[in-house]
Amino acid sequence: MSVQTERAVDYRFKFLYAIGMIIVVCCHSDGGGLNLFYDWFSPYAYVLALFVFCSGYFYRDGSETDLGAYLLRKVKRLLVPLYLWNCFYALLVLVLRPLGFSIGLAPSFRTLVLMPLYEGSQFEYNLGSWFVAPLFFLELFNVLFRRVFRVAGSRRRELAAFAAYLLLGVLGIYLARSGFRRGWEQTLVRSLYFLPFYGLGLLYRRVLERYDTLPHAVYFAVVLLLQYVLIIVVGHVPAYTISLCDNFNDGLLTPFITGALGIAFWLRVARLVESTLARDKCFNAIADNTFSIMTNHFLGFMLVKAGFAFLKRTTSHCQAFDMELFRSDLVYFYLPGGKLFTLFYVAAGLAVPILMQKLVDRVKRLLFTRPTT
16 A cells, blocks of 8 residues: 555555554564553554555545556555465464474365454464455455445535444454454455444545644643543453454444554554654555565564574574474474564564565566666
8 A cells, every 4th residue: 555645655654564564563472562552442443444455545545436456456566466465374284284283274275265354363373464455355345335425525425434434343243242353244344343443544645634633742642541441431441353243242332432542543643753753764655565564574583483493493592482382383382581582573574574575576677677778
C-alpha cells in the first residue's frame, strides 16, 4: 500500500504503517520487550484495524469506474504475493520435515490453494498472512458498494456508507459470538469485522480530517478519557483474537469503539513525529515492506533460534536451548538473560523480511527489466 497523497508522501501514514508493523512483531514475540501504551490500548484491539484504516484512507477516488482494472490491481498486489509466499513456505516445510521439524501441515491442494483464503496458518511460518484474504474481499465489497450506491461526492452519503459498514461489522461480531468461526465462516467474519475500519479511513479523509484540529493536549485527554470510561464499563482493557474470530464477549459495538480510539491515539502521535522520526530510514524501510514483514517475520524468529541451535551443538553455550521445542513449537522463544532479549527477536523479525523483499525485488528487476540498447 502506498503512503502517498496526490501531492507528496504522507509521513503520518508512513509512521502508522511502521509503528503498526513493529507492534505486530512485538505481539508475536512475547511482547518484544516493549510496552507501547498496552495498559491503555491492547494491540489486539486495534493494530490490524489500523492497517485497514490506512487502506481505506488511500482508497483511490474513481476506482469503481473501472472494476476490471481495480480487481486486477488488487489480485497483483495481494493475492499473487500471498500465493507465491505460500508456495515458498510449503517448500520450506518439505525441506525441514526430514530434519525433524513438525511445524506446519503437509503441502496439498487444500493447504496450497484453499486455506490461504480462509485459514492462513497452514504452514505456520507465514501465519501472519491470514490478514491478506479478508482485506482483499472487503476491498472488493467496498468498490462494488460504492459503485452501486454512488457514494462519492456527497458528505451525507459518506456518513450513510460508514453507518452501513458499521452495521455489517456488528453483524460480523454477532456471527462470531454465535459460533460462526470455522472454515470459510472465518473469512466472512474477519472481513465484516474490518469493514467499519476501512469505512472509517474513507470517512476520515473525505469528511472528518478537516475537523481534526484540537490542540494536542486536549485531543489526547479526550481520547484517553473515553478509553478509560470504556475500560471501566467493560471491566477490562478490551482485546480480541481476530484471527480466530474469538473473545468478542464485551458487546457488539465495543470492538469498534476501542479500535477507533486506538487508531485515533496513534494518528495524533503520527502527526507529532511526522517531521522527524517518520522520515527516518529505518521507519521508512518498515513502512515500505509491511507485506513482507507481516508474512515473513516468524522466519526471522526462527533464524535467531537456529543460531542458538548451532551454538548449542558446536559450543558449550546455550545448553538450555530446547531443540525439540525448536522443531515443534513456532512460538518457543529461548531468552538468555530474561524477557528483554525478545527485542532481538523483534529486530530479526523486521530485518529479515526487509532483506528478503529486497532480494525478491532484485530478482524481479533481473527477470522483467528489458536491457537498454
